[in-house]
Amino acid sequence: MVNSGDTGWLLASSALVLLMTPGLAFFYGGLVRRKSVVGVIMHSVMSMAIVSVVWVLWGYTLAFGPDAGHFIGNLDYLGLRNVSPTQANEFYSANVPHMAFAIFQMMFAIITPALITGAFAERMKFSAFCLFTVLWVTIVYAPLAHWVWGGGWLFTWGVLDFAGGSVVHMNSGVAALVAAFIIGKRLRHGEEPMDSHNVPFVMLGAGLLWFGWFGFNAGSALAATGGLGGGATLAFMVTNTAAAMGAITWTALSWKFGGKASAIGAASGAVAGLVAITPASGHVGVLPALVIGCGAGAFCFLAVQVVRRFRKVDDALDVFAVHGVGGTWGALATGIFAGLGTMGAYELAEGVSQGTQIYKQIVSILVTWGWSGTLTAVILIAIDKTIGLRVSKEDEEIGLDIAAHGDAAYPANPT
Amino acid sequence: MVNSGDTGWLLASSALVLLMTPGLAFFYGGLVRRKSVVGVIMHSVMSMAIVSVVWVLWGYTLAFGPDAGHFIGNLDYLGLRNVSPTQANEFYSANVPHMAFAIFQMMFAIITPALITGAFAERMKFSAFCLFTVLWVTIVYAPLAHWVWGGGWLFTWGVLDFAGGSVVHMNSGVAALVAAFIIGKRLRHGEEPMDSHNVPFVMLGAGLLWFGWFGFNAGSALAATGGLGGGATLAFMVTNTAAAMGAITWTALSWKFGGKASAIGAASGAVAGLVAITPASGHVGVLPALVIGCGAGAFCFLAVQVVRRFRKVDDALDVFAVHGVGGTWGALATGIFAGLGTMGAYELAEGVSQGTQIYKQIVSILVTWGWSGTLTAVILIAIDKTIGLRVSKEDEEIGLDIAAHGDAAYPANPT
Amino acid sequence: MVNSGDTGWLLASSALVLLMTPGLAFFYGGLVRRKSVVGVIMHSVMSMAIVSVVWVLWGYTLAFGPDAGHFIGNLDYLGLRNVSPTQANEFYSANVPHMAFAIFQMMFAIITPALITGAFAERMKFSAFCLFTVLWVTIVYAPLAHWVWGGGWLFTWGVLDFAGGSVVHMNSGVAALVAAFIIGKRLRHGEEPMDSHNVPFVMLGAGLLWFGWFGFNAGSALAATGGLGGGATLAFMVTNTAAAMGAITWTALSWKFGGKASAIGAASGAVAGLVAITPASGHVGVLPALVIGCGAGAFCFLAVQVVRRFRKVDDALDVFAVHGVGGTWGALATGIFAGLGTMGAYELAEGVSQGTQIYKQIVSILVTWGWSGTLTAVILIAIDKTIGLRVSKEDEEIGLDIAAHGDAAYPANPT
Amino acid sequence: MKKIEAIIRPEKVALVTEALAEAGIVGLNTTQVSGRGVQKGVMHVGRGGMTIKVDMLQKTKVEVVVKDADAEKAIAIIIENARTGEVGDGKIFVSTVTDAIRVRTGERGDKAL
Amino acid sequence: MKKIEAIIRPEKVALVTEALAEAGIVGLNTTQVSGRGVQKGVMHVGRGGMTIKVDMLQKTKVEVVVKDADAEKAIAIIIENARTGEVGDGKIFVSTVTDAIRVRTGERGDKAL
Amino acid sequence: MKKIEAIIRPEKVALVTEALAEAGIVGLNTTQVSGRGVQKGVMHVGRGGMTIKVDMLQKTKVEVVVKDADAEKAIAIIIENARTGEVGDGKIFVSTVTDAIRVRTGERGDKAL
Ligand SMILES: Nc1ncnc2c1ncn2[C@@H]1O[C@H](COP(=O)(O)OP(=O)(O)O)[C@@H](O)[C@H]1O
Numbered sequence A, B, C: 001m002v003n004s005g006d007t008g009w010l011l012a013s014s015a016l017v018l019l020m021t022p023g024l025a026f027f028y029g030g031l032v033r034r035k036s037v038v039g040v041i042m043h044s045v046m047s048m049a050i051v052s053v054v055w056v057l058w059g060y061t062l063a064f065g066p067d068a069g070h071f072i073g074n075l076d077y078l079g080l081r082n083v084s085p086t087q088a089n090e091f092y093s094a095n096v097p098h099m100a101f102a103i104f105q106m107m108f109a110i111i112t113p114a115l116i117t118g119a120f121a122e123r124m125k126f127s128a129f130c131l132f133t134v135l136w137v138t139i140v141y142a143p144l145a146h147w148v149w150g151g152g153w154l155f156t157w158g159v160l161d162f163a164g165g166s167v168v169h170m171n172s173g174v175a176a177l178v179a180a181f182i183i184g185k186r187l188r189h190g191e192e193p194m195d196s197h198n199v200p201f202v203m204l205g206a207g208l209l210w211f212g213w214f215g216f217n218a219g220s221a222l223a224a225t226g227g228l229g230g231g232a233t234l235a236f237m238v239t240n241t242a243a244a245m246g247a248i249t250w251t252a253l254s255w256k257f258g259g260k261a262s263a264i265g266a267a268s269g270a271v272a273g274l275v276a277i278t279p280a281s282g283h284v285g286v287l288p289a290l291v292i293g294c295g296a297g298a299f300c301f302l303a304v305q306v307v308r309r310f311r312k313v314d315d316a317l318d319v320f321a322v323h324g325v326g327g328t329w330g331a332l333a334t335g336i337f338a339g340l341g342t343m344g345a346y347e348l349a350e351g352v353s354q355g356t357q358i359y360k361q362i363v364s365i366l367v368t369w370g371w372s373g374t375l376t377a378v379i380l381i382a383i384d385k386t387i388g389l390r391v392s393k394e395d396e397e398i399g400l401d402i403a404a405h406g407d408a409a410y411p412a413n414p415t
Numbered sequence D, E, F: 001m002k003k004i005e006a007i008i009r010p011e012k013v014a015l016v017t018e019a020l021a022e023a024g025i026v027g028l029n030t031t032q033v034s035g036r037g038v039q040k041g042v043m044h045v046g047r048g049g050m051t052i053k054v055d056m057l058q059k060t061k062v063e064v065v066v067k068d069a070d071a072e073k074a075i076a077i078i079i080e081n082a083r084t085g086e087v088g089d090g091k092i093f094v095s096t097v098t099d100a101i102r103v104r105t106g107e108r109g110d111k112a113l
């Protein structure tokens, strides 16, 4: 029955997840050059604005409308009609109003395209970005969300993705790589330093992300007690644990290989740990979470080095290395560790062995990579051929803050 | 019966609303000149401090004490005596402790005078500001809150203001206009640029405001499920929707008329949408929320242009244009759309037609404008005649950060 | 019985408390010199990472494992085994899963060593800091937490510490003083200005702390309704009240004695008020909270002046003056005011007079000072003798941001 | 060539640089500086409101290198647009530049301005 | 001694300063400035997108004082490393410094560089 | 007139400017710069701890224009107050200013200082 405890928790979680997008804005905003910080923040803020509208109009019904052929939701929930603010949709959760579920899911749809923006930071046309966001959420995100969470074929088949390892992280990470490739490198990339202009902003963003991620993962139980998987409490604990191990691992590696215990490394490692635990968070115990976080820190650290050496592509803020690789590791690890150390709060479905689960997870990885990679490419090429994807050389040189938004972050002559 | 689900949600909402005031501090702080950011932040922080104390001593009882003549609360709750931390006050809500209701209302009383400070930023004496805050909360805010929410005459008469369109936004917006007029323009206003010194701070503030507003509006149901109006879930959803549409609209207008998709515009539009949906949030569905948000973006954008053209008054941070105009539009829109699209979660009171409701809303608008405008003027003129309202020309030139607070935001010679 | 309302509230509170550490990072980060801000932020971030791991591995069981001789927890909960994510541990709370309690307590263990870092800011070796954190949480924090909250001897004896006046604040404050003494003063301390480089960051940090503190104190009821002491609602209200009075008092004193209404003073005063109300928050009413907040503002303001005059020690960010003195005042005030003005929500244990309670509180103060002071000294001296405590003169001159972390906060030549 | 360094109120920079551009003097650069003159500086209060020190006020330095012939014109324009008549209006310093080079083309001397 | 002030793209500073160091010119300082040259500056939109004004672009000023004999070498190195061939590459100004003093030792003249 | 540019430790600025004021030299301005001298600069680690580059240290440039007669006095005061005896104490450069103008009054020459 709809009850206030679970509903309050889901609404609070929704607010927490919403805050992750401004958090991301600062995480990304601090990492770019000073002339691009407003542009990068605008990507996140406009994701909040655009996706919110798309979601209530047609996004939610495509992703979570009653199943049509295990592929997509039908249009029963167009404009959120039939989505009650007081009654539950038993298919998703009997404990919270249907609309609360739609709200919570909306926050995931907001942050996923925002994550991608780190790849094409500092050089995409704002109009192209807006169009891309609308199309990508509709064409790439909504169907995948349906498959994994909305009653689609991966869901039915038993793939585990507690809070978005494939729907959110692999999906955005792979899209990011493709986008970075299609839009091309920043001017003089590789020849000139393009370092973070404000490390405190990076740390602020990471702090808000860590905070909001409790809503992301523990909220995904859709209840404060009981609920999906091992429940909110388990998800909360392993989320924190993996973030911590990710931060320690990346910091240690930067110390060992770079000679300094990098703060940006600590922030990146925490995010990597959070990414990797996301699909596993309701399915694994605390000790596996330590392993997942440690692996995330190591693999993503390595991936950053590898991708950066590969000079053909300029994934400006390492979205693929962190979300693509971290998400993939998390999806796999979910199969490996599912049910371990949860003290009975979660167990694999009857008749499913660890091996089978790993196999299912691998299939979900391949599907996500293929789906996201292909369709993202199609969308971006289509935009490029029509309204154009990239700003002029002059605008890129000046920086998008002034060129596209008319708002210098810190004006040249402050008064 | 007092229950943990609703109480937990109300406490969480209270924390969210409290955070809006630091959020406002950054929204405002980023918009002013570099020499005034600490002064502006202090306005918000001292609102938190001063109003918190006023509220527990006499503010709460004046606003929400047992009704005296439909005009003011009596003194039964002076110093919060008789306000139980465990038992409910059935008149306000049977589900949460009376003191939790008092806490939640306190957060509204804190942010309302803080909103006004944007009008007289950079030039008011700090002592005058402190005194103004005490007097304004007591004389202007408390009675109006009583009329609309505390059992006073507008409440009884059926005016709808779910979360503060008149009590918070129109009230502060009109007070802001009056205050800007009485204190006079900043030195050389109109001749010199007085632009925002830090756009990321503006965006941070807007992000925190958006986040906190979920507590503001969805908390105003006073319960996680059930509760006032259409309930917390509905309020949450429409809040987000209107914010999104406001941001899109203002950004689009700045793009069309200014040539650039302004980031400050996106932030302002989100806030405008949030302001306008505030009174309507428990009373309207999602599609009306799109209209309300869109209207808010457009009307407030327009109002900024108009007020700025009117060179006699220097409402430094456009408080009237955003909160006064947005709040008025919201109050009106509440009448127009109340009950629409809420799927039965909320309906107009029996026997009240849409037309009647609009009429009641218009009356509430006129009352709020008149009340707030007149009394704010009286208070400010009284302060001006006694301790003086405005800093010396020298202090204004130097900037209040150093002149009034002795804390340069970013010291001239940082070490 | 485990229920969703109380569990949701405890999880939300845990998230709030987690956010306090990034908040602290900015509070401290703004207060230091520009060359040290990343290093200071890293102290907080790595506290989050390191303590999270220590806690799940052995910290929790030492502090909250089944009591061994009233001195320490046994190893039943090593690696969080036997800590159920769904079942309650009736000894701590019947309403929430045991693991939720472990999560909540973890957040306290994270922030306590982070608080200390303000004392040795700008000069401790990063490796020494990491080692110190591990040892201190294990040796100093866990036993004290056990004595006061985990069923140890102070707990059994009836000492009151609702949310950490002794375990968190006195403990960290005294450790800070000892640490400042052992590590020595910053180079040219007292000869050169070492002022805050970014006041808005200080205010942001203070805002996040105020916000998070609601989780800290009101969460410590371990339930949204009912629960420990006078319950969450009471704790929430008095927390806000004391913060407000602390801010007003410190601001007023800085105005009177320094000639300006200092913003850093307002922030410090709010924190002082929050510190002092912490042990009392579930045990006192609103009017005593005004007194406690006022006393905190005054005593801590005074303590800053006194400690700073004492030129032998350089407690860089006044941790002792705020947390040590504020915590001590709070512990004492808890004894003085316990049960007053709570409207029956909380009363002293039967047979315990106010005088007896004060006596118990004084004993707890002496024990905490002695325990923390002695063992912190032992740990630090041991580290100094082995891997060394302090960075080289060159590194300190350059600043730890670049020297230790390789991340200049705001690069010399931003692009 | 002459280098003209004008230390003026930040609020006046936009006026000054626009006026210079209208007079054909386009190339210039500005720097944020802190300064002290007759307008002596102000008290600053540290944590706890006790440690007092003197701080400086924020100014902007406008630096423009011009042909010798343009120097007086530039000075006149700056004075006209930066003046409020109040203390703190600023100072202008003139010095000699022996050569100028345009990085893009390598051109030197007056042509490089 | 000559003071060489090069106003260049911030992105080129690392290249330039490294090249100078390799050529034995270690001592220098850099400042963040805003500038306007042929590359004229850009429109800026205030709140509401209506108040339009001209803003300047961010540049870095590299300042290096060298012995007279080293001046041309330094200029050549700067040009070589700061050039992209596009508008906005920057300017170099040369002027005369009459004395230099090392604070630590009090040494004066070329020895102090 | 002489322009004295002293590039010193930021921590020493307050001492230096106070001492100058006591000696009657009130007018001056300061700029934040980054610098490299004998104290060569330090390693910087990018994301992932692999991209290493050289960064510069933060310094403050104190700029004061004085009558020719006051130059040596100013230099002596700066040295006295900025010195720690460690590498990184800074440099002072002296150059000639041909004219000074007070914006508020239009006064020129030594009177304008
Ligand atoms: N002798 C000087 N050397 C360098 N800069 C100076 C000197 N005198 C003044 N300035 C700069 O000029 C600014 C304005 O000087 P001020 O004396 O306030 O102007 P005025 O006396 O013309 O009103 C100061 O803030 C400082 O930056």
Ligand SMILES: Nc1ncnc2c1ncn2[C@@H]1O[C@H](COP(=O)(O)OP(=O)(O)O)[C@@H](O)[C@H]1O
Residues within 6 Å of the ligand: D026, D027, D028, D029, D030, D063, D064, D065, D066, D102, D103, D104, D105, D113, E007, E033, E034, E035, E036, E037, E038, E039, E057, E059, E086, E087, E088, E089, E090, E091
């Ligand atoms: N006459 C000048 N005086 C001072 N600074 C100048 C002058 N001309 C140009 N600058 C500086 O040099 C920078 C580059 O000038 P720009 O004209 O864009 O270069 P170029 O024409 O060589 O491509 C400008 O941004 C400005 O900071």
Ligand SMILES: Nc1ncnc2c1ncn2[C@@H]1O[C@H](COP(=O)(O)OP(=O)(O)O)[C@@H](O)[C@H]1O
Residues within 6 Å of the ligand: E026, E027, E028, E029, E030, E063, E064, E065, E066, E102, E103, E104, E105, E113, F007, F008, F033, F034, F035, F036, F037, F038, F039, F057, F059, F086, F087, F088, F089, F090, F091
């Ligand atoms: N030749 C130079 N030209 C311009 N600035 C210089 C030069 N040499 C040194 N500086 C500036 O002076 C600062 C101090 O120089 P440094 O060599 O460290 O001092 P010292 O050798 O006296 O200890 C440097 O950081 C740099 O900003």
